[in-house]
Amino acid sequence: xxxxxxxxxxxxxxxxxxxxxxxxxxxxxxxxxxxxxxxxxxxxxxxxxxxxxxxxxxxxxxxxxxxxxxxxxxxxxxxxxxxxxxxxxxxxxxxxxxxxxxxxxxxxxxxxxxxxxxxxxxxxxxxxxxxxx
Numbered sequence: 045x046x047x048x049x050x051x052x053x054x055x056x057x058x059x060x061x062x063x064x065x066x067x068x069x070x071x072x073x074x075x076x077x078x079x080x081x082x083x084x085x086x087x088x089x090x091x092x093x094x095x096x097x098x099x100x101x102x103x104x105x106x107x108x109x110x111x112x113x114x115x116x117x118x119x120x121x122x123x124x125x126x127x128x129x130x131x132x133x134x135x136x137x138x139x140x141x142x143x144x145x146x147x148x149x150x151x152x153x154x155x156x157x158x159x160x161x162x163x164x165x166x167x168x169x170x171x172x173x174x175x176x177x
Contacts, residue, residue, distance in 0.1 A: 045096045045105060047079075050112045053119035062111065062125070066140060069109040073173035076140035077108040077165075080131050083116040087155040088135040098158035104165045137164075142173040 051062050069076045081088035095101055115122055115134055125131070129138040129146055137152035150164040 045102050045110065047110045047112045050114060052114045052117075053121035053125070054117050057119075057121065059121050059125060062113070065109060065111060066144065069140070070142070070144040073142045073170070074107065074109050075142055075168050075170060076111060077105060077168075078111045078113060078129060078138045078140070080113045080115055080126070080129070080134055080136045080138070082114065082134050085115075085134045090155040091135055091137075091161075095156060095158050095161045098161075101158050101161055101165075104162055107170065108168075139168045141168065142170055 049061060049065055053059075056062075066076060079088075079091070081091070113122070113125060115126075115131075129136070130148065130151065131138070133153060135152070135154065139147045139150055141147055147168065150167040152161065152164055156164065
């Protein structure tokens with residue numbers, strides 16, 4: 045799976061690159077998948093090793109702009125993203141629809157095997173959208 049950005053708050057010190065990617069996704073009518081993870085998180089590593097490498101998951105996520113947010117080191121920018129996307133623990137995979145609306149369902153918390161993850165992905169509808177020029 046290819047990620048559009050691996051966001052590290054302590055490096056960027058601002059949510060600007062993250063927000064710019066969300067805006068670009070909205071302008072092109074693409075939903076967004078945001079993986080909040082940490083290096084110390086065992087379930088995060090399971091998602092990377094088992095779920096995100098499954099061919100069916102790779103294919104199903106082609107329609108998404110995919111963002112990884114590194115929560116390994118605390119940072120105020122990271123705290124604001126957690127609040128914005130309802131992250132209570134790691135891993136959390138949050139979704140934004142084509143209109144830029146953060147979805148409460150689906151939201152993946154913890155490890156899911158590929159078949160269960162695919163069921164969650166199907167809940168994210170592309171909906172009607174008019175791309176920006």
